[in-house]
Amino acid sequence: MKPYRLYDDFAPFYNLYWGDYFLEDAQEGVADVLLPRVPDGGRILDLCCGTGQTAAWLAACGFRVVGVDSSPEMLRYAAENAPQAELVCADARRFELTEPADAALATFDSINHFETIEEISAVFSCVFEALRPGGWFLFDFNDEEGFAYNAGESYSVCRDDHVAIVRSEYDEDARRGSSQITLFTPTADGFWSRRDLEIPEFFHGAEELETALTRAGFASPRTFDATEDFGMEKAEGRSFLLAQKPL
Numbered sequence: 001m002k003p004y005r006l007y008d009d010f011a012p013f014y015n016l017y018w019g020d021y022f023l024e025d026a027q028e029g030v031a032d033v034l035l036p037r038v039p040d041g042g043r044i045l046d047l048c049c050g051t052g053q054t055a056a057w058l059a060a061c062g063f064r065v066v067g068v069d070s071s072p073e074m075l076r077y078a079a080e081n082a083p084q085a086e087l088v089c090a091d092a093r094r095f096e097l098t099e100p101a102d103a104a105l106a107t108f109d110s111i112n113h114f115e116t117i118e119e120i121s122a123v124f125s126c127v128f129e130a131l132r133p134g135g136w137f138l139f140d141f142n143d144e145e146g147f148a149y150n151a152g153e154s155y156s157v158c159r160d161d162h163v164a165i166v167r168s169e170y171d172e173d174a175r176r177g178s179s180q181i182t183l184f185t186p187t188a189d190g191f192w193s194r195r196d197l198e199i200p201e202f203f204h205g206a207e208e209l210e211t212a213l214t215r216a217g218f219a220s221p222r223t224f225d226a227t228e229d230f231g232m233e234k235a236e237g238r239s240f241l242l243a244q245k246p247l
Contacts, residue, residue, distance in 0.1 A: 005071055015081075044063045120204065
């Protein structure tokens, strides 16, 4: 199983444009659903923490935060954005914590990045082992409506020191979405270099995910609609799943 390193080259753009994007829309729902279930000053695992904006917010709420991500470049920004957090460079499918957490959070399509339900089951098993008995796990995921809704979208960013073009696609038969990203950055000799990246995501239904949670040991998974239950404005076809590690 190869380490997940697709975000290394994308880290500067992600930090500038995507790090706060999801958090701004989701934090009210996360604050209502997950945070009251965590003891004051409790420890929260921010899985696939990216460039650390969510970890910084959780720390500002008074929690101790450990962020896990497989991209050293993303973690380099996380160290600047969330200096209070403990950061661990590890793959979500095979990680361990030295101290258990009271809750775990994985946001912004993190679970959709894993291609097979076996990989997701490995993630859920690691989270289960990382939690204290009674700990909670909350994550979001895109359903097929969400993939279809975003398919065909494109946008660009043009600045003095970078240009980026992002295009979204979805293959219904393969249950595979992707962000096609073209980046241009200036070079020392006055020219511009081009990099083409693809970030794939995969559709897994709520029933599949709930079954995988149960097999990992979690109890009573509960699904929330991101728009109706979390009040998110930029979340067509997105849901959240909450489950508990039994006492």
